[in-house]
Amino acid sequence: MDALQQALKIAFASEFAFYLKAHYFHWNVEGSNFPQYHDLFGNIYEEVYGSIDTFAENIRKIGAYTPGSFTRFSILSLVEDETDILPAEAMIVELLDDSDRMVEMFKIVFQAAEELGEHGLSNFLADRQDAHAKHSWMLRATLK
Numbered sequence: 001m002d003a004l005q006q007a008l009k010i011a012f013a014s015e016f017a018f019y020l021k022a023h024y025f026h027w028n029v030e031g032s033n034f035p036q037y038h039d040l041f042g043n044i045y046e047e048v049y050g051s052i053d054t055f056a057e058n059i060r061k062i063g064a065y066t067p068g069s070f071t072r073f074s075i076l077s078l079v080e081d082e083t084d085i086l087p088a089e090a091m092i093v094e095l096l097d098d099s100d101r102m103v104e105m106f107k108i109v110f111q112a113a114e115e116l117g118e119h120g121l122s123n124f125l126a127d128r129q130d131a132h133a134k135h136s137w138m139l140r141a142t143l144k
């Protein structure tokens with residue numbers, strides 16, 4: 001259970017960092033396709049943010065305390081912080097890379113939850129994997 005708790009905290013911090021990056025790109029993207037990019041990042045950050053509270057409560061349900069500070073998030077997150085203002089296409093490339101990373105992370109944490117019989121949690125993690133697969137598809141299709 002300790003390993004599942006730790007893996008879940010890492011996935012949660014990564015998800016929060018992903019949410020923040022998508023919102024940051026929504027705010028700062030520029031270029032001739034601004035409306036489409038602004039909306040693309042907007043749809044992604046809204047979907048991910050909508051999962052955050054349930055995610056945190058799932059950590060509590062398996063007996064751990066949920067992280068909730070920039071300090072802890074920066075220690076735990078596998079999604080790296082972005083502080084530069086990137087060109088639009090570089091934003092899409094970076095968020096796609098992060099979304100693919102989230103898909104792989106959720107596959108691993110899903111297995112850990114299944115092994116402990118935490119089926120409610122594994123259902124949630126499967127849904128997060130699926131949501132990120134969709135975000136990756138949208139981002140990848142935009143780059144073509």
Ligand SMILES: [Fe+2]
Binds near residue numbers: 026042
């Ligand atoms: Fe907005």
